[in-house]
Amino acid sequence: MAGLGSNSTTGATFDVVEGDGTVTVTVCGELDITNVEALGSAVAPAIEHEPSRLVLNARELRFADSSAIALWVQWATEVPEIELRDASPLLRRVVETMGLTETLGVKP
Amino acid sequence: MTETGPVSGAAAEPSDDAEGDQRRARAPGGAGSHRAWPYWVAAVVLVVGLVVTGVFVWISAASYTNNENRLLKLRVKDAGALFAGVLPNVQTPLASAAALADATDGAVNKFKAFIGPSVGPRGRGQFVSVSLWRLGQAQPLAVVGLPPLLASSPSGRAGLFARAARRSQLSLTGLLKASSPPRLGYAFTSPGLTGHYVAYAESQLSPNRRSRFQSNSAFADLDYALYLGRTQSAPNLLVTDLKTLPISGRHESISIPFGDSAFTFVVTPRRPLAGTFAQRLPWIIAIVGLLLSLGAAALTARLIARRNQAQELAVSLEQIAGENRRLYAQQRTIARTLQHALLPEALPKVHGVETSARYEAGVEGVEIGGDWYDLIALDDHRLLLVVGDVSGRGLRAAATMASLRFAIHAYAAQDDPPEAILAKLSNLVNVNTSGQLATVLCAVVDVDAHRLTVTSAGHLPPLLLSNGSGTFVRSEVGVPIGVRAGASYTSTSVQTPKAATLLAFTDGLVERRGESIDTGLARLQQAASNNHVALDDLLSHLIDDLRQDGGDDDTAIAALRWLD
Numbered sequence: 001m002a003g004l005g006s007n008s009t010t011g012a013t014f015d016v017v018e019g020d021g022t023v024t025v026t027v028c029g030e031l032d033i034t035n036v037e038a039l040g041s042a043v044a045p046a047i048e049h050e051p052s053r054l055v056l057n058a059r060e061l062r063f064a065d066s067s068a069i070a071l072w073v074q075w076a077t078e079v080p081e082i083e084l085r086d087a088s089p090l091l092r093r094v095v096e097t098m099g100l101t102e103t104l105g106v107k108p
Numbered sequence: 109m110t111e112t113g114p115v116s117g118a119a120a121e122p123s124d125d126a127e128g129d130q131r132r133a134r135a136p137g138g139a140g141s142h143r144a145w146p147y148w149v150a151a152v153v154l155v156v157g158l159v160v161t162g163v164f165v166w167i168s169a170a171s172y173t174n175n176e177n178r179l180l181k182l183r184v185k186d187a188g189a190l191f192a193g194v195l196p197n198v199q200t201p202l203a204s205a206a207a208l209a210d211a212t213d214g215a216v217n218k219f220k221a222f223i224g225p226s227v228g229p230r231g232r233g234q235f236v237s238v239s240l241w242r243l244g245q246a247q248p249l250a251v252v253g254l255p256p257l258l259a260s261s262p263s264g265r266a267g268l269f270a271r272a273a274r275r276s277q278l279s280l281t282g283l284l285k286a287s288s289p290p291r292l293g294y295a296f297t298s299p300g301l302t303g304h305y306v307a308y309a310e311s312q313l314s315p316n317r318r319s320r321f322q323s324n325s326a327f328a329d330l331d332y333a334l335y336l337g338r339t340q341s342a343p344n345l346l347v348t349d350l351k352t353l354p355i356s357g358r359h360e361s362i363s364i365p366f367g368d369s370a371f372t373f374v375v376t377p378r379r380p381l382a383g384t385f386a387q388r389l390p391w392i393i394a395i396v397g398l399l400l401s402l403g404a405a406a407l408t409a410r411l412i413a414r415r416n417q418a419q420e421l422a423v424s425l426e427q428i429a430g431e432n433r434r435l436y437a438q439q440r441t442i443a444r445t446l447q448h449a450l451l452p453e454a455l456p457k458v459h460g461v462e463t464s465a466r467y468e469a470g471v472e473g474v475e476i477g478g479d480w481y482d483l484i485a486l487d488d489h490r491l492l493l494v495v496g497d498v499s500g501r502g503l504r505a506a507a508t509m510a511s512l513r514f515a516i517h518a519y520a521a522q523d524d525p526p527e528a529i530l531a532k533l534s535n536l537v538n539v540n541t542s543g544q545l546a547t548v549l550c551a552v553v554d555v556d557a558h559r560l561t562v563t564s565a566g567h568l569p570p571l572l573l574s575n576g577s578g579t580f581v582r583s584e585v586g587v588p589i590g591v592r593a594g595a596s597y598t599s600t601s602v603q604t605p606k607a608a609t610l611l612a613f614t615d616g617l618v619e620r621r622g623e624s625i626d627t628g629l630a631r632l633q634q635a636a637s638n639n640h641v642a643l644d645d646l647l648s649h650l651i652d653d654l655r656q657d658g659g660d661d662d663t664a665i666a667a668l669r670w671l672d
Contacts, residue, residue: 030621033500033501040543062621062622063621063622065499065661066497066499066500066545066547066615067499067500067543069499069545070499070500070539070543070544070545070590071543073539073545073588073590073591074539074540074543076591077539077540077591077592078540089624090622090623090624090625093624093625093626094625096585097566097568097585097625098545098547098566098567098585098587098588099564099565099566099585099586099587099588100566100587100588100591103587103591
């Protein structure tokens with residue numbers, strides 16, 4: 001359940017594309033506890049098709065909180081290979097701080 | 109000397125906010141109950157509209173009546189003037205005939221020859237009967253046309269002739285009703301001469317005394333009645349075009365002197381003289397005014413109804429908002445109570461260090477958070493300082509937090525080193541089943557040896573303050589708890605300076621959206637550099653300074669200061 005009066009004013013939009021065993025998830029905006037569940041539901045069907053690879057395109061993702069990162073880690077355990085692509089320096093630093101650079105497949 | 113830091117953010121003080129909200133919520137509810145009849149304004153609008161309409165109708169009707177009366181007066185004067193013009197037609201032949209008789213000393217033939225053209229049956233001649241009389245004689249000298257009715261009334265004749273002799277003007281009989289239709293007689297005595305002769309004429313009235321103006325006449329829009337004399341007396345009616353008399357309704361009369369008598373001419377308009385529009389105008393104003401008044405009243409009533417609906421809606425919204433505020437306050441109180449119940453009741457006392465800790469709920473703290481701190485005395489000179497943060501919020505996050513906190517207590521009691529503690533915790537949480545990750549920082553403090561051993565499962569590094577400057581104790585960062593079971597962790601040990609202060613915290617203290625975590629860490633470093641204050645005050649300052657804007661996340665801080 002999303003917190004009452006969440007501060008998430010901008011929200012996020014998702015786009016999920018499947019093909020050649022690769023799921024490409026493009027997220028724009030800000031991801032936090034108020035919309036992480038929606039992102040999880042949007043990607044779950046693609047993961048059920050057992051793709052070999054999941055690419056998370058974060059070029060237009062401005063913010064992600066720990067619940068969003070937990071969701072990505074969950075994907076990382078379910079899909080053989082994951083790549084966090086085009087993450088902003090801010091986001092890469094958060095991932096790095098949490099010791100998840102390798103787990104989330106952040107490319108240098 | 110050992111001190112115990114207070115656990116800040118006192119838990120569940122009974123909130124009188126909630127009661128206040130309830131009171132506020134009820135207050136507007138009363139407004140709906142004392143509702144007078146709400147449509148009185150519409151009624152006033154209707155009444156005012158009708159009154160204004162009435163005034164305009166009255167003005168319009170009065171103006172119409174005024175105008176009609178004025179026009180009718182003008183018309184009756186015109187008619188009177190026209191009628192007066194007829195008088196010479198009667199008087200002149202008789203006056204001439206009387207003068208001729210005077211001059212010829214009653215020459216009958218000359219009289220007959222002169223007056224003959226004026227005499228004929230009604231409609232063709234001016235008179236039906238003309239006769240010449242010598243004053244004082246009982247029989248006429250000459251008669252042209254029908255025998256005069258006056259001849260059969262000696263007394264009437266004598267009176268008439270006496271009047272005629274006295275005045276140099278036409279003298280009239282009353283209506284002579286011995287014939288049908290009645291006749292009217294005129295007598296004239298020539299003045300100034302011998303005065304012995306009287307010219308007398310009779311004219312006959314129309315059958316039934318009815319006649320109309322011709323339709324193309326200037327007076328075709330008038331009905332009229334003509335009376336002999338100065339009053340409208342029915343026996344003296346000469347002619348009219350009306351079936352019933354006397355005239356009722358709007359009428360005007362004028363008396364026209366005629367000889368020694370007069371005619372009274374009465375007219376009434378057949379239709380409005382100023383046109384039918386002027387006549388209908390008051391009705392038009394009345395109908396339009398009535399419709400406008402009703403329309404305005406209906407519109408007013410509708411607006412009032414809308415306003416009332418809006419007010420009722422506002423009242424119920426206010427009630428709902430009040431209820432929401434109450435529930436919010438209640439939930440916030442519950443969350444705070446539960447949160448503090450899950451945090452340490454008191455911090456352990458260890459000789460040589462001062463400790464303090466804070467838990468600060470986010471501004472939206474209606475839900476319990478997953479942040480925690482802990483301080484565990486391992487023996488008489490070693491402390492385990494822990495801060496952790498379970499992702500997500502609510503009871504699930506709190507439950508995971510509680511299980512991790514108590515598990516750490518258990519593993520610490522078994523003397524497990526911090527890297528082993530974290531490795532064992534990694535078996536307790538699985539992001540695949542719970543969707544949760546937990547970052548945990550374990551710091552073992554050897555008070556006597558001034559040694560600090562830091563182990564991190566994805567957590568932010570602790571800050572070590574000494575001599576007015578702070579450094580982050582960077583260690584190898586392992587994955588957060590929940591990423592995989594059996595994860596391994598590495599500890600990093602550092603020697604601490606004298607009187608150092610150690611601060612471990614969760615990301616709520618430093619993280620802001622749209623800003624690098626390094627910026628937040630630098631801000632903390634800057635804010636904490638002036639650490640020459642009591643440890644409790646330092647934590648209070650940090651929370652006040654760093655969370656004053658944008659701090660919507662929960663924050664846990666644990667701190668320790670060497671007392672040497």
